[in-house]
Amino acid sequence: MKYDFDEVIDRAHDEFSFSAKWGLWAARSLDLDELPEDTICVQTADMDYRTAPEITEDLKKAAEHGIFGYSMMNNRYYEAVCHWFHERFGWDFPAGDIIYTSGTHTAVAECVKRLTDPGDGVIVTIPCYSYRGDVEPNGRVYVTVDLHCEDNYYTVDYEAFEKACAEEKNTMFVLCHPHNPSGRVFTVEELTKMTEICRKHHVIVVSDEVHCDIIRKGVDFQPLMKVVGPEGVVACTAVNKTFNLAGLAMSNMVISDPALKERFGRTFGFGSPFGIQAVISAYTKGGPWVDALNEYLDDMLAAFIDFVHEKMPRVKVRMPEGSYITWLDFTDYGLTDDELAQKFKEQHMVVSFGKGFEPTDGHQWVRMCLTSPKSVIMEACERMYRAFES
Numbered sequence: 001m002k003y004d005f006d007e008v009i010d011r012a013h014d015e016f017s018f019s020a021k022w023g024l025w026a027a028r029s030l031d032l033d034e035l036p037e038d039t040i041c042v043q044t045a046d047m048d049y050r051t052a053p054e055i056t057e058d059l060k061k062a063a064e065h066g067i068f069g070y071s072m073m074n075n076r077y078y079e080a081v082c083h084w085f086h087e088r089f090g091w092d093f094p095a096g097d098i099i100y101t102s103g104t105h106t107a108v109a110e111c112v113k114r115l116t117d118p119g120d121g122v123i124v125t126i127p128c129y130s131y132r133g134d135v136e137p138n139g140r141v142y143v144t145v146d147l148h149c150e151d152n153y154y155t156v157d158y159e160a161f162e163k164a165c166a167e168e169k170n171t172m173f174v175l176c177h178p179h180n181p182s183g184r185v186f187t188v189e190e191l192t193k194m195t196e197i198c199r200k201h202h203v204i205v206v207s208d209e210v211h212c213d214i215i216r217k218g219v220d221f222q223p224l225m226k227v228v229g230p231e232g233v234v235a236c237t238a239v240n241k242t243f244n245l246a247g248l249a250m251s252n253m254v255i256s257d258p259a260l261k262e263r264f265g266r267t268f269g270f271g272s273p274f275g276i277q278a279v280i281s282a283y284t285k286g287g288p289w290v291d292a293l294n295e296y297l298d299d300m301l302a303a304f305i306d307f308v309h310e311k312m313p314r315v316k317v318r319m320p321e322g323s324y325i326t327w328l329d330f331t332d333y334g335l336t337d338d339e340l341a342q343k344f345k346e347q348h349m350v351v352s353f354g355k356g357f358e359p360t361d362g363h364q365w366v367r368m369c370l371t372s373p374k375s376v377i378m379e380a381c382e383r384m385y386r387a388f389e390s
């Protein structure tokens with residue numbers, strides 16, 4: 001393989017790392033000021049692999065340019081975004097439909113502020129990566145609808161979903177597709193049915209598709225807007241997850257529905273020259289790297305899932321259809337939240353606990369983002385085994 005995903009890179013100590021995942025944030029989650037040397041962090045959707053070398057090479061050139069004044073997206077930027085979605089998904093939209101934001105949360109929060117009214121309800125199907133912080137501080141109501149779960153496989157409960165959409169005050173639905181934390185990639189049929197319900201009740205769909213490029217072998221991801229057309233739909237995309245570029249804070253919304261576009265209004269924003277260049281390089285040169293990444297993740301995720309199925313059968317987990325996120329159910333051990341947390345802490349592992357994703361069937365869930373070299377992930381498996389089975 002042309003790219004090296006096996007290299008173990010010290011993100012905790014390297015002078016130029018500044019990693020949130022491996023820094024103070026992680027240490028404090030263990031009630032410490034510094035992470036123990038041998039800690040394994042799998043709590044954040046951020047990868048421990050270097051980005052595509054093609055991007056880094058171009059960023060070096062951007063650094064050598066030496067002038068870092070106010071910078072804005074140019075035509076090359078917008079063409080690169082259109083190019084990527086055309087080439088990878090056959091989804092076409094004009095450059096004028098792209099709206100830059102500094103991150104997906106900013107994008108969702110802007111949609112909430114501009115496309116709903118104070119007091120309106122914003123629907124989210126749970127368990128879900130949380131958008132509460134984009135909704136409630138803006139004076140809107142966070143409305144949750146349970147997904148249906150069978151054998152760890154999540155599907156939409158259309159009856160409950162339609163009931164929420166039919167409430168007059170509920171005017172927006174934030175769809176997480178691929179779904180974090182379950183790893184579901186919704187089918188064309190599911191996407192169509194959810195949108196039909198939303199359109200019937202005049203509910204705008206904001207589709208967060210930031211994990212769209214990280215798709216497991218044999219799974220077909222389809223962008224919502226490509227499937228259902230632009231009416232009443234906003235798409236949120238980013239290079240952040242795909243290329244491990246979240247630190248450059250570059251996201252793009254696509255709004256192609258003329259009425260929605262008008263209501264959303266104009267935006268004006270500067271970006272960083274590094275962020276702008278990174279998007280151009282990623283979307284024009286990064287395809288082979290993403291393909292290699294997906295191949296690596298397929299193999300590593302399969303090894304992790306096999307280990308859990310064989311050695312820890314009391315833990316329920318499925319191979320995600322999209323993303324590198326695994327959602328593990330530890331309910332069978334009958335532990336309290338504190339006992340569960342203590343087990344991981346003792347093994348020097350930083351994970352995300354389920355309650356942040358609001359599952360209604362108890363909190364004995366753990367989310368792990370498996371984005372480290374395979375050797376590290378297999379060591380994490382051994383530690384889990386020691387903590388729970390020996």
Ligand SMILES: Cc1ncc(COP(=O)(O)O)c(C=O)c1O
Pocket residue numbers: 044045102103104105106129176180208210211238240246251
């Ligand atoms: C589904 C989903 N949406 C949004 C985000 C945050 O993205 P951003 O850094 O672009 O705000 C994450 C990060 O984990 C995510 O998993």
